[in-house]
Amino acid sequence: MSRYIAKAAIRGANLIVSEAEKMLQEAIKELGPETPVVFTNTAYYLPVILGFTGIEVQTLGDLQQVIDYAKKLLHPVPGDTLWLPYLGETLDCGVATLLAEEAIEGIRFARGLQPEPIPGLQLTGTSFTSPDGNSQEEEGGFANGPIDDVQLRAWGIQLVDGRMPGFAAIVGAARSNEAAVSIVRELQQRNILVFLSGNVNGRSIIHQLMEEGVEMGYDTYIVPFGTDTISAIYALGFATRSALTFGGLSGGQARDILLYNKYRVFAFVLALGEVDDLKYATAAGALNYGFPVIADTVIPQILPTGITQYEHVISMPFDDIEGETDAEKARRLVQRCIEVRGIKVKITEVPIPVPYGSAFEGERVRRADMRIEFGGRNARAFEYLRMADFDEVEDGKITLIGPSFEDVEVGGAMNLGILVEVAGRKMQEDFEPVLERQIHYFINGASGVQHIGQRDITWIRFSKAAVEKGFQIKHLGEILYARFHADFGSIVDKVQVTLITDEELFQEWLQKAREAYQARNIRLADMTDESVDEFYSCTLCQSFAPNHVCIVSPERLGLCGAYNWLDCKASYQINPTGPNQPVPKGICLDPVYGVWQGPNEFVYQNSHGTVERVSMYSIMRDPMTACGCFECIAMVIPEANGIMVVSREDPSMTPVGMKFSTLAGIAGGGLQTPGMMGVGKYYLLSKKFISAEGGFKRVVWLSKILKETMRDELQAVCEREGVPDLLDKIADGDTATTIEELLAFLEEKGHPALTMDPIF
Amino acid sequence: MERLTLYVPAMYADHHVLRVRQILSELEGVANIVASSAAKRVILEYDPTHISPPDIERTLSDAGYPPNQDLPLPKLPNHPEDGSAWYSLIQRVTETERKDLEMAGDFRRY
Numbered sequence: 001m002s003r004y005i006a007k008a009a010i011r012g013a014n015l016i017v018s019e020a021e022k023m024l025q026e027a028i029k030e031l032g033p034e035t036p037v038v039f040t041n042t043a044y045y046l047p048v049i050l051g052f053t054g055i056e057v058q059t060l061g062d063l064q065q066v067i068d069y070a071k072k073l074l075h076p077v078p079g080d081t082l083w084l085p086y087l088g089e090t091l092d093c094g095v096a097t098l099l100a101e102e103a104i105e106g107i108r109f110a111r112g113l114q115p116e117p118i119p120g121l122q123l124t125g126t127s128f129t130s131p132d133g134n135s136q137e138e139e140g141g142f143a144n145g146p147i148d149d150v151q152l153r154a155w156g157i158q159l160v161d162g163r164m165p166g167f168a169a170i171v172g173a174a175r176s177n178e179a180a181v182s183i184v185r186e187l188q189q190r191n192i193l194v195f196l197s198g199n200v201n202g203r204s205i206i207h208q209l210m211e212e213g214v215e216m217g218y219d220t221y222i223v224p225f226g227t228d229t230i231s232a233i234y235a236l237g238f239a240t241r242s243a244l245t246f247g248g249l250s251g252g253q254a255r256d257i258l259l260y261n262k263y264r265v266f267a268f269v270l271a272l273g274e275v276d277d278l279k280y281a282t283a284a285g286a287l288n289y290g291f292p293v294i295a296d297t298v299i300p301q302i303l304p305t306g307i308t309q310y311e312h313v314i315s316m317p318f319d320d321i322e323g324e325t326d327a328e329k330a331r332r333l334v335q336r337c338i339e340v341r342g343i344k345v346k347i348t349e350v351p352i353p354v355p356y357g358s359a360f361e362g363e364r365v366r367r368a369d370m371r372i373e374f375g376g377r378n379a380r381a382f383e384y385l386r387m388a389d390f391d392e393v394e395d396g397k398i399t400l401i402g403p404s405f406e407d408v409e410v411g412g413a414m415n416l417g418i419l420v421e422v423a424g425r426k427m428q429e430d431f432e433p434v435l436e437r438q439i440h441y442f443i444n445g446a447s448g449v450q451h452i453g454q455r456d457i458t459w460i461r462f463s464k465a466a467v468e469k470g471f472q473i474k475h476l477g478e479i480l481y482a483r484f485h486a487d488f489g490s491i492v493d494k495v496q497v498t499l500i501t502d503e504e505l506f507q508e509w510l511q512k513a514r515e516a517y518q519a520r521n522i523r524l525a526d527m528t529d530e531s532v533d534e535f536y537s538c539t540l541c542q543s544f545a546p547n548h549v550c551i552v553s554p555e556r557l558g559l560c561g562a563y564n565w566l567d568c569k570a571s572y573q574i575n576p577t578g579p580n581q582p583v584p585k586g587i588c589l590d591p592v593y594g595v596w597q598g599p600n601e602f603v604y605q606n607s608h609g610t611v612e613r614v615s616m617y618s619i620m621r622d623p624m625t626a627c628g629c630f631e632c633i634a635m636v637i638p639e640a641n642g643i644m645v646v647s648r649e650d651p652s653m654t655p656v657g658m659k660f661s662t663l664a665g666i667a668g669g670g671l672q673t674p675g676m677m678g679v680g681k682y683y684l685l686s687k688k689f690i691s692a693e694g695g696f697k698r699v700v701w702l703s704k705i706l707k708e709t710m711r712d713e714l715q716a717v718c719e720r721e722g723v724p725d726l727l728d729k730i731a732d733g734d735t736a737t738t739i740e741e742l743l744a745f746l747e748e749k750g751h752p753a754l755t756m757d758p759i760f
Numbered sequence: 761m762e763r764l765t766l767y768v769p770a771m772y773a774d775h776h777v778l779r780v781r782q783i784l785s786e787l788e789g790v791a792n793i794v795a796s797s798a799a800k801r802v803i804l805e806y807d808p809t810h811i812s813p814p815d816i817e818r819t820l821s822d823a824g825y826p827p828n829q830d831l832p833l834p835k836l837p838n839h840p841e842d843g844s845a846w847y848s849l850i851q852r853v854t855e856t857e858r859k860d861l862e863m864a865g866d867f868r869r870y
Contacts, residue, residue: 276797278773
């Protein structure tokens with residue numbers, strides 16, 4: 001253990017705890033002890049404090065006990081003469097630092113000083129339907145502040161399936177803007193989440209990226225927390241909540257939360273620029289989680305492994321890194337970080353002239369930055385993937401039939417058809433839509449290229465910057481060829497891509513594609529739970545929620561919304577020992593509740609004996625468990641004799657007096673809770689949606705966002721259920737936020753649930 | 761312009777750097793401020809016809825950053841009689857627990 005680091009970290013911890021205490025006393029004096037302390041959109045109060053101590057901080061007054069706790073963890077600064085093994089003291093002081101830092105952020109929230117104002121900073125949002133959509137509505141000018149629970153869950157599936165291997169908490173400022181951009185681009189290309197905070201001489205990496213026009217926000221995996229080290233606490237709050245959300249752990253289980261992070265959350269701290277006492281102290285806090293620290297300046301190192309899996313603290317002075325340019329040096333620095341944390345990165349080399357990686361998936365190409373678009377208002381684009389015979393497909397053949405866009409004016413539009421033909425011994429016609437849906441993710445991975453929609457409502461934009469770097473239509477083919485081989489190599493042996501701009505051929509293939517879409521729709525509609533002999537399991541989330549098992553049937557997709565029965569079937573073909581295993585139905589024990597012997601046995605075995613039975617069609621009796629990635633939560637409202645369905649995109653209050661984030665804490669973690677379950681939103685449309693309790697007619701309250709975005713599909717369900725005006729009889733956040741309001745609304749509208757058999 | 765270097769122990773973290781830079785940049789005749797929380801030092805240039813070093817130091821002191829004055833560390837309770845966490849809450853172990861071993865491993869193989 002380095003005495004220098006121990007001394008600095010312990011001194012920093014002592015100072016920040018006493019500063020937090022002083023700030024708290026002043027705040028209580030000015031605002032009163034009852035002033036609320038709330039981080040935005042989270043059910044985990046102040047998550048680091050909750051994780052370590054179990055204290056649910058809600059007011060300024062509650063913070064006093066946190067400070068007292070932190071003080072107990074402090075130690076005297078090591079003397080200059082007597083050398084001791086300081087690791088324990090340093091780690092304790094690290095925890096005290098984290099508690100104090102989160103308390104400070106809580107006080108700042110109470111004073112309205114968070115998220116931090118950063119003039120000129122625009123963050124990209126989370127979801128949108130048009131690239132020009134909400135840009136005008138964004139006010140901007142603020143850092144992100146803590147990540148909300150909705151986003152944490154939305155990233156959940158990517159964190160567990162390895163698409164997002166971990167996160168990097170970057171503190172400080174890079175040597176140059178070039179180095180800053182290069183560092184985040186390298187991390188983005190590896191799909192590693194980037195959290196930004198801290199400054200050096202008043203300048204933060206956030207400023208550097210802003211100057212270089214790098215888009216920041218949830219969509220690009222770059223989240224600016226604030227310009228001081230204290231805001232780095234949000235990164236550790238994110239880590240703590242990962243354990244609470246997906247690991248089924250509770251506040252106060254400090255040791256388990258730390259171990260969970262050590263083994264399951266692949267994160268590291270990258271300190272850019274000088275390291276002061278507080279940065280050492282915060283780094284000591286991060287070490288508790290098993291997160292190593294890498295600095296680009298000369299600092300003492302802690303090389304033996306232990307608390308972290310590899311080295312604890314690494315110094316890699318930027319000037320000493322080999323490389324001709326700052327960008328090259330930055331690349332080597334990132335490589336070292338990945339080595340030290342042992343992050344498993346899976347990337348596919350795609351031979352295109354722009355950077356490529358999942359982190360670019362959320363990038364927008366606004367009209368002003370656009371060179372050309374395919375589809376949208378002024379043109380049409382479609383994508384069609386079909387299976388063909390081996391001799392019809394020439395592997396690697398990429399053809400553009402028709403003109404390129406050189407003659408189209410800047411900002412113009414043209415028609416484009418993307419025809420992907422694949423051949424493979426294990427390929428099946430049923431996999432066509434599964435593979436076709438991947439085109440969206442594959443194309444979006446290119447920096448400066450944006451893909452929205454699917455089938456014949458595809459909409460692709462190329463940015464001016466991408467085209468200047470040499471990006472052409474044929475590169476879409478290169479991307480698809482490389483990615484289909486890399487990701488689906490076990491079912492796809494040959495891939496050929498034809499890009500069609502020739503008008504006559506375009507119309508011809510558009511017609512053929514539409515016929516195929518129609519045929520697929522009919523096939524999917526015919527696919528029922530009765531028509532198959534086996535369901536599929538999904539245990540992908542067991543790396544995060546060890547006892548959770550999803551059983552996916554044709555009429556019930558995975559609760560994350562990302563895996564339906566066909567996806568699982570394809571996934572099993574790709575990886576026969578992977579998380580999607582066939583589950584033979586076996587003897588039917590109860591056709592109404594959807595209980596089969598096969599799924600029961602599978603769930604018992606794979607939940608490690610914690611779940612004995614599972615009903616596929618019931619929320620009341622042995623409902624399916626949930627990990628934490630669910631799109632919606634369905635919950636019984638006994639007073640209304642029905643259920644409510646809350647979307648994870650809905651931050652508003654529900655009639656049961658809890659928001660989604662609070663409900664999610666009860667529903668997740670692989671626990672079986674009768675009356676409550678996590679579901680995928682498309683399960684609402686299934687005939688088997690809680691059919692044991694009466695199906696969709698039981699829904700008495702539905703998040704408005706679901707009502708609006710799925711109106712047509714839900715209307716069809718209402719008609720199928722024999723109550724065409726049912727959707728208008730279902731309350732939402734605008735019409736009812738309490739049980740009383742809900743009951744009055746249901747009575748007034750004559751909701752069918754009120755006259756159905758008792759749900760209990 | 762003349763150069764001034766100040767030792768500011770209270771500037772031990774980067775949120776203080778932001779504050780110190782803000783205070784100094786509001787002073788007339790002060791330019792090119794470099795504040796380092798690692799070195800706890802501020803280097804700046806000032807125009808002696810507008811402002812003097814004592815004025816700069818006084819401004820900093822008023823804002824809670826007195827130059828050349830060590831920051832007192834909080835008084836800690838005496839171990840172990842106080843029942844502090846070090847002695848009472850945290851169990852120190854020297855062997856790896858079975859639970860930890862079970863959690864290890866290449867669980868992300870898929």
